[in-house]
Amino acid sequence: xxxxxxxxxxxxxxxxxxxxxxxxxxxxxxxxxxxxxxxxxxxxxxxxxxxxxxxxxxxxxxxxxxxxxxxxxxxxxxxxxxxxxxxxxxxxxxxxxxxxxxxxxxxxxxxxxxxxxxxxxxxxxxxxxxxxxxxxxxxxxxxxxxxxxxxxxxxxxxxxxxxxxxxxxxxxxxxxxxxxxxxxxxxxxxxxxxxxxxxxxxxxxxxxxxxxxxxxxxxxxxxxxxxxxxxxxxxxxxxxxxxxxxxxxxxxxxxxxxxxxxxxxxxxxxxxxxxxxxxxxxxxxxxxxxxxxxxxxxxxxxxxxxxxxxxxxxxxxxxxxxxxxxxxxxxxxxxxxxxxxxxxxxxxxxxxxxxxxxxxxxxxxxxxxxxxxxxxxxxxxxxxxxxxxxxxxxxxxxxxxxxxxxxxxxxxxxxxxxxxxxxxxxxxxxx
Amino acid sequence: xxxxxxxxxxxxxxxxxxxxxxxxxxxxxxxxxxxxxxxxxxxxxxxxxxxxxxxxxxxxxxxxxxxxxxxxxxxxxxxxxxxxxxxxxxxxxxxxxxxxxxxxxxxxxxxxxxxxxxxxxxxxxxxxxxxxxxxxxxxxxxxxxxxxxxxxxxxxxxxxxxxxxxxxxxxxxxxxxxxxxxxxxxxxxxxxxxxxxxxxxxxxxxxxxxxxxxxxxxxxxxxxxxxxxxxxxxxxxxxxxxxxxxxxxxxxxxxxxxxxxxxxxxxxxxxxxxxxxxxxxxxxxxxxxxxxxxxxxxxxxxxxxxxxxxxxxxxxxxxxxxxxxxxxxxxxxxxxxxxxxxxxxxxxxxxxxxxxxxxxxxxxxxxxxxxxxxxxxxxxxxxxxxxxxxxxxxxxxxxxxxxxxxxxxxxxxxxxxxxxxxxxxxxxxxxxxxxx
Numbered sequence: 042x043x044x045x046x047x048x049x050x051x052x053x054x055x056x057x058x059x060x061x062x063x064x065x066x067x068x069x070x071x072x073x074x075x076x077x078x079x080x081x082x083x084x085x086x087x088x089x090x091x092x093x094x095x096x097x098x099x100x101x102x103x104x105x106x107x108x109x110x111x112x113x114x115x116x117x118x119x120x121x122x123x124x125x126x127x128x129x130x131x132x133x134x135x136x137x138x139x140x141x142x143x144x145x146x147x148x149x150x151x152x153x154x155x156x157x158x159x160x161x162x163x164x165x166x167x168x169x170x171x172x173x174x175x176x177x178x179x180x181x182x183x184x185x186x187x188x189x190x191x192x193x194x195x196x197x198x199x200x201x202x203x204x205x206x207x208x209x210x211x212x213x214x215x216x217x218x219x220x221x222x223x224x225x226x227x228x229x230x231x232x233x234x235x236x237x238x239x240x241x242x243x244x245x246x247x248x249x250x251x252x253x254x255x256x257x258x259x260x261x262x263x264x265x266x267x268x269x270x271x272x273x274x275x276x277x278x279x280x281x282x283x284x285x286x287x288x289x290x291x292x293x294x295x296x297x298x299x300x301x302x303x304x305x306x307x308x309x310x311x312x313x314x315x316x317x318x319x320x321x322x323x324x325x326x327x328x329x330x331x332x333x334x335x336x337x338x339x340x341x342x343x344x345x346x347x348x349x350x351x352x353x354x355x356x357x358x359x360x361x362x363x364x365x366x367x368x369x370x371x372x373x374x375x376x377x378x379x380x381x382x383x384x385x386x387x388x389x390x391x392x393x394x395x396x397x398x399x400x401x402x403x404x405x406x407x408x409x410x411x412x413x414x415x416x417x418x419x420x421x422x423x424x425x426x427x428x429x430x431x432x433x434x435x436x437x438x439x440x441x442x443x444x445x446x447x448x449x450x451x452x453x454x455x456x457x458x459x460x461x462x463x464x465x466x467x468x469x470x471x472x
Numbered sequence: 473x474x475x476x477x478x479x480x481x482x483x484x485x486x487x488x489x490x491x492x493x494x495x496x497x498x499x500x501x502x503x504x505x506x507x508x509x510x511x512x513x514x515x516x517x518x519x520x521x522x523x524x525x526x527x528x529x530x531x532x533x534x535x536x537x538x539x540x541x542x543x544x545x546x547x548x549x550x551x552x553x554x555x556x557x558x559x560x561x562x563x564x565x566x567x568x569x570x571x572x573x574x575x576x577x578x579x580x581x582x583x584x585x586x587x588x589x590x591x592x593x594x595x596x597x598x599x600x601x602x603x604x605x606x607x608x609x610x611x612x613x614x615x616x617x618x619x620x621x622x623x624x625x626x627x628x629x630x631x632x633x634x635x636x637x638x639x640x641x642x643x644x645x646x647x648x649x650x651x652x653x654x655x656x657x658x659x660x661x662x663x664x665x666x667x668x669x670x671x672x673x674x675x676x677x678x679x680x681x682x683x684x685x686x687x688x689x690x691x692x693x694x695x696x697x698x699x700x701x702x703x704x705x706x707x708x709x710x711x712x713x714x715x716x717x718x719x720x721x722x723x724x725x726x727x728x729x730x731x732x733x734x735x736x737x738x739x740x741x742x743x744x745x746x747x748x749x750x751x752x753x754x755x756x757x758x759x760x761x762x763x764x765x766x767x768x769x770x771x772x773x774x775x776x777x778x779x780x781x782x783x784x785x786x787x788x789x790x791x792x793x794x795x796x797x798x799x800x801x802x803x804x805x806x807x808x809x810x811x812x813x814x815x816x817x818x819x820x821x822x823x824x825x826x827x828x829x830x831x832x833x834x835x836x837x838x839x840x841x842x843x844x845x846x847x848x849x850x851x852x853x854x855x856x857x858x859x860x861x862x863x864x865x866x867x868x869x870x871x872x873x874x875x876x877x878x879x880x881x882x883x884x885x886x887x888x889x890x891x892x893x894x895x896x897x898x899x900x901x902x903x904x905x906x907x908x
Contacts, residue, residue, distance in 0.1 A: 065697070077539070079697040114516070122540045122719045124517050152489075155515060172667035251693045253685060258675055283684040303681070341669050350703075353676040381669035388703055 057121060058397040059113075060133040060164070061146075063096045064184035064209055065347065067394040068116050071131065075387060076394045078120045084111050098139050105142070109149045117154070125154035131397045135181070135188060136163045136197065137204070160400065165190040166197055167396030168345045171385050178338040180323060181393075182346035182354075184209040187309075189322045193334045201329035203322040207309050209348050213246045215308055216254075219301050220246070227294045245289065253285050253297060256306040256353035259360035265304050266311055306351055310361055316370075320361035328374050340381045347390040355382060476759045484750070485798055485898035488513030493900060499750035500732045502725040503875060506893060508750055509725055514732055519722040522739035523715055525554045529739050530717060541714035546603065548583035549695060549710035555581040555590075557601055579603075581712060593711055605712060752780045755787055755815065755871055757899055760849055764907040765804075767859050772851045773903060779815035779846040783874055788812040789852075790868040798898045799866050806865040807853040809839040818846040856906055863903040870896045 060067040062082060069076035083092035095112045117125050130150060143161060150156045165179040169192055176193045188204045190197055261279050268278035281299035289295050312318045327335050362380050385392040479495035486492045492510045500509045521535040523542035546555040557579050564576040578597035581590040689707050696703040704710055723733040734746040760774040779785045789808035792799040814833050822845055841849040856863045872892050
């Protein structure tokens with residue numbers, strides 16, 4: 042039973058919260074301490090060997106619509122087991138999600154599943170709501186990329202976002218190539234085969250990463266990086282951890298070299314040609330933020346996302362930040378030298394999901410998100426406002442049947458961009 | 473020859489929001505709208521929940537309470553198979569006489585597939601056969617977040633009670649902590665304690681760099697994600713979970729909101745309370761035999777037409793006109809019989825009734841190849857227009873349909889209670905590749 046069901050007006054059905062990630066989707070009901078299910082964001086078509094990824098930004102609308110429809114159908118009727126028509130939907134997504142994807146997703150929800158309302162909530166903002174604070178520097182280490190966004194007094198400072206395409210996907214690719222180069226496979230026909238004779242799927246690579254790899258601490262990590270980039274071989278690599286024999290589907294055994302285990306995560310912290318790594322993202326963001334906010338933000342760091350669950354990640358990140366802030370590039374720019382990390386009440390991959398509870402508990406009234414935009418007026422009005430003031434500002438007028446971006450200020454927390462489904466209802470006279 | 477009976481050889485067109493072509497066996501027929509419906513143009517609803525291993529129906533209120541999990545069945549945390557309860561005899565001291573020992577039954581859970589047992593995680597054997605894995609989420613330590621959301625709910629509750637006055641434009645935005653209350657109510661001061669950030673994070677243990685990994689002891693990602701609240705890294709912390717329920721779906725036409733398919737409550741029953749499937753209302757076309765098809769040569773294809781209803785049905789076929797928007801896939805010209813075909817009604821007792829007179833329909837032997845109870849075989853002529861590729865033809869079927877839904881107005885004596893309406897369907901056949 043949802044934790045706080047008794048507090049809500051009795052009999053009201055709790056909203057459905059879905060966090061659509063590129064690799065995994067977290068879904069469940071508002072009011073619970075965690076998502077009910079964490080499932081891969083893929084659909085399996087009959088006859089096709091590889092599962093199809095649902096969150097793709099480059100495919101055409103028709104195909105995306107069909108994929109999303111199938112995926113959400115599976116979410117509702119296999120995992121959540123509820124009627125889509127009864128419950129409101131909260132979707133947690135990244136701020137950098139393209140509008141085309143959001144529009145297609147909304148079309149699927151409204152036209153096919155006929156849900157009462159859909160709310161798109163940005164993941165960084167949601168995650169700080171779980172802590173009871175208003176400002177934090179949130180870093181989301183996910184599958185496709187790592188995105189850093191500061192939130193100050195409930196408002197995301199959009200101009201200061203920073204991202205790097207260093208995430209689970211990059212690690213898998215690198216691990217795959219290292220395994221192919223360096224590791225051998227024992228099959229029933231003999232020992233010592235090289236890997237290309239055996240095709241390893243991404244799921245297996247992910248499993249290898251999760252079970253065997255870890256992030257070394259700062260000193261060791263720097264030595265490993267030095268040894269890797271040193272041309273004349275003078276730098277010596279610290280002793281690698283023991284090798285692992287990894288069984289592949291019963292008959293084959295893959296011998297994973299110990300040196301891969303601790304060095305694969307170094308790619309997140311290696312500074313590339315532009316001197317960017319995950320740790321510099323945080324410092325660059327701080328530099329972009331207004332000066333008054335920097336102290337508060339640097340003392341409230343929050344890390345979410347699945348990739349940050351690698352053992353030793355947080356310790357290393359903090360150490361890297363503290364090292365880099367002494368460098369001349371940042372030393373003069375940033376006066377604040379103290380960095381503190383929050384530990385959220387949920388696992389890092391569910392933190393953003395958990396924050397959605399606050400949004401759901403606030404919007405008790407009937408869907409106020411079906412709105413208006415009569416074609417002549419340039420402002421929107423809201424039916425059935427609940428207890429607090431809502432201000433909606435249209436970014437542009439919309440035709441009926443379209444989606445329009447709106448920036449909404451809700452109790453001082455600004456949620457934007459938000460999507461409104463434009464109907465042809467006429468607005469009620471006042472807010 | 474069985475490949476001719478594959479379902480996707482004969483497709484019927486459904487005119488919904490999107491034009492969908494599907495075999496008749498996968499379509500539904502709304503007899504109130506008198507239209508074909510596919511799975512995409514109906515709305516799905518959850519009808520009833522049941523456990524897939526003990527096949528016990530669960531009322532929806534109970535399902536909601538138990539978070540859609542069965543009370544009696546468990547899933548193995550390692551391989552997701554269903555766990556079975558096993559019993560062993562263990563010697564245990566008798567309660568009255570501690571010196572004597574008697575054999576007592578001890579129950580534990582075991583997986584038949586991966587040999588995992590409940591003893592591996594330290595769950596004590598029970599003397600009673602029922603297990604109850606306590607939902608550990610409720611015991612999870614209270615957190616700052618939980619308090620925060622409690623407070624928000626409380627404020628919401630108070631706020632709602634006062635809200636019917638409208639915000640006047642220009643009035644200051646009421647902040648979160650400044651809700652006005654009714655007279656006589658006290659101001660409840662609820663404070664939210666913000667979380668404290670930590671200066672230091674725990675580093676990796678030293679032996680991580682030197683200790684060899686025992687791979688079976690480390691959980692895979694899939695095993696971890698099955699328990700989203702805890703996501704344990706060690707296999708000794710993997711507790712079994714109650715089995716997730718499945719549900720039966722009912723379908724509803726989006727236009728008229730009538731149920732098209734409603735399954736029975738009982739999980740063991742495969743019947744339906746309401747089953748408005750297309751095969752029981754619309755005559756079905758099937759391919760019986762295809763000769764060798766050659767480019768620009770006329771060939772005769774034998775098709776069968778089956779009548780699903782019990783009354784006599786009149787069917788006429790039309791070719792698609794030039795520029796028909798539905799006709800996008802056909803690659804051959806087709807000539808259909810011009811005369812109206814008459815199909816006898818489906819009579820279940822016909823094979824047992826020897827004295828019945830065979831019905832006499834004057835069949836043109838050029839058109840009708842054979843007739844058997846409610847089925848006839850007829851010829852169509854096909855001229856493939858393209859040199860390569862599969863041959864696809866399309867035509868329209870027009871048949872009469874008696875609507876047996878209850879009439880709204882009471883019929884007077886002498887009038888037939890059901891009206892006859894004519895329905896037209898667009899049918900596409902894929903006849904296979906050309907022979908050179």
